[in-house]
Amino acid sequence: MSTAVSQIDEIKTTPWSGGRSPFNVEYGKIMMWFFLLSDAFTFSSLLISYGALRFSASVWPAADKVFQSVPGLYDSGKPLVFVGLMTFILIVSSVTMVLAVEAGHRNSKKEVITWMILTVVFGFMFLGCQALEWSHLHHEGFWWGSTPNAEKLKEFFTGGTEVTRHLTAQEFANLFFTITGFHGFHVFTGVIINIIITVNVLLGTYEKRGSYLMVEKVGLYWHFVDLVWVFVFTFFYLV
Amino acid sequence: MSSDSKEVHHEEGDHQTMTKGRILKVAGILTFITAIEFIIALWMVPSGTLPIQYANPVYIVLTLFKAFYIVAFFMHLKFEKMGLALSIIVPILFIIGLILVLTNESHHWITLRG
Numbered sequence: 343m344s345t346a347v348s349q350i351d352e353i354k355t356t357p358w359s360g361g362r363s364p365f366n367v368e369y370g371k372i373m374m375w376f377f378l379l380s381d382a383f384t385f386s387s388l389l390i391s392y393g394a395l396r397f398s399a400s401v402w403p404a405a406d407k408v409f410q411s412v413p414g415l416y417d418s419g420k421p422l423v424f425v426g427l428m429t430f431i432l433i434v435s436s437v438t439m440v441l442a443v444e445a446g447h448r449n450s451k452k453e454v455i456t457w458m459i460l461t462v463v464f465g466f467m468f469l470g471c472q473a474l475e476w477s478h479l480h481h482e483g484f485w486w487g488s489t490p491n492a493e494k495l496k497e498f499f500t501g502g503t504e505v506t507r508h509l510t511a512q513e514f515a516n517l518f519f520t521i522t523g524f525h526g527f528h529v530f531t532g533v534i535i536n537i538i539i540t541v542n543v544l545l546g547t548y549e550k551r552g553s554y555l556m557v558e559k560v561g562l563y564w565h566f567v568d569l570v571w572v573f574v575f576t577f578f579y580l581v
Numbered sequence: 582m583s584s585d586s587k588e589v590h591h592e593e594g595d596h597q598t599m600t601k602g603r604i605l606k607v608a609g610i611l612t613f614i615t616a617i618e619f620i621i622a623l624w625m626v627p628s629g630t631l632p633i634q635y636a637n638p639v640y641i642v643l644t645l646f647k648a649f650y651i652v653a654f655f656m657h658l659k660f661e662k663m664g665l666a667l668s669i670i671v672p673i674l675f676i677i678g679l680i681l682v683l684t685n686e687s688h689h690w691i692t693l694r695g
Contacts, residue, residue, distance in 0.1 A: 357664075365665040375669055386676045394683040398690035406622070422622055429615055437608040440655050444599055558657075565655045569648055576644040580622050581637050 374559045378566045381528075385570050388524065389577055392517045399510045401502030405579050408498050408514075413474040425579050428471045429571065435464030436568040443561045446554025451543065454554060458540040461564065465533035472526045476519070484515040518578060525574055528567045535560050598660060607654045614643050614650075 357364040365372060396402050406421035413424065438460040445453035483490030489511040492504050499507050539560050548554045618640060625631040631639070653659035658666050 357662075365662045365668075367661065367665060372665070375665070379669055379672055382673065383676070386679065390676070390679050390683050393680075394687035394690070397684065398687040398694060400694070422619060426615075426619060430612070433608065433611050433615070436651070436655055437604060440599060440604045441601070444601060444604060447598065562656055565651055568655075569651045572644055572647045572651065576618075576640050580618060580640045 368555055371555065371559055371562070374562050378562060381566065385521075385524070385573070388517075388521050389573060392521060392577065395513050395517065399506070399513065401499055401506050402510050403498040403514045404500055405581075408479070409475075409579060411478055413478055422579060424471070424475065425575065428468060428475070429575050431464050431468045431471065432568050432571050435461050435468065436565055438464065439561045439564045443554070443558050446548070446557045449549070449552075449554070451546070451549050454543050454548075454557060455540065458536060458543060458557070462533055462536045462540060465529060465536060465564075469526065469529055469533065472522065472529070476522075479515075479518070484511070484518070486516055486519055487512075489515055521574060522578070525567070525570055528570065532560075532564050532567050535563065599654065599657065603654065607650050610650055611647055614647050618643055 357366075363369070363372075409425060410418050410421040411424065412420050416423075438457045442454050442457035442461060445457060479485075483494060489495060489508060490498075492508065495504075495507045495511050498511065502510070539556055542548060542556065543554075548556060621631060621636050621639060626633055626636050658669065
């Protein structure tokens with residue numbers, strides 16, 4: 343009896359012939375990627391609308407005049423210092439997150455815990471800074487639907503008339519609080535998710551499972567939050 | 582269950598991954614790029630060395646560099662299968678479309694605002 347298999351009966355082993363993940367990634371991780379893709383669209387829509395409104399305005403509040411306080415230290419005259427600190431905190435928290443993922447690959451529970459706790463701490467620090475930044479702007483008179491009075495607004499602009507200054511300051515305030523608020527909400531949920539994962543690591547859930555893949559998945563979300571901040575920082579504080 | 586986790590480990594062993602050294606290197610690059618942005622914003626633009634209309638494109642290019650390093654290395658996309666990377670990157674191109682459409686639209690708003 344011949345053992346030769348006809349071509350059509352041969353089992354195909356290409357990535358897309360079934361039986362295994364063609365992308366070589368666990369499904370939850372793929373879903374996290376696609377969720378982040380949809381979130382990227384949401385943030386882009388917000389940032390591009392901001393760009394379009396700003397582009398069509400004749401004047402716009404100057405970033406180095408609006409953001410020049412370091413809460414608790416300087417009331418004015420220090421442009422970008424505080425937001426620089428916030429950016430640095432978020433980059434560092436991203437680094438501690440990758441270090442947690444890297445420790446997870448080596449199944450080193452102790453190291454994963456250390457790095458996860460540091461990530462959560464830096465997350466809270468960022469949220470604290472954001473709260474200070476918001477309250478500072480709020481005390482100056484900026485909020486959804488309200489701007490500082492005409493006299494004070496002059497300080498934030500170079501040029502423009504009273505009418506255009508008021509109009510664009512309002513657009514600026516609405517966009518700033520909406521976009522940084524939406525980002526801050528992501529940071530907040532990220533911190534909560536990180537805490538849940540840290541507790542699970544402490545309980546040994548992933549040690550029993552034999553893989554720290556969940557740390558990688560929340561890691562993706564956390565890096566995405568950092569990624570969005572990179573853009574928010576550029577378009578609100580630098581450009 | 583045990584065969585599942587075994588497979589995951591096998592997969593991870595298969596491709597190149599992030600080592601501590603590489604993580605710190607990428608972190609260094611991100612900090613360095615941010616430092617350049619600060620130097621431009623705090624010294625080069627105020628002193629007039631680099632006019633703001635040239636500084637803005639520089640900021641955007643530097644931001645895209647940072648985005649690349651975060652997505653490729655921190656989010657590990659560089660070491661994933663090409664198919665996965667493409668399924669994430671190609672839809673992002675739609676954003677360029679939205680930028681073009683709204684840039685065109687905002688030209689029209691300028692005349693509306695008078």
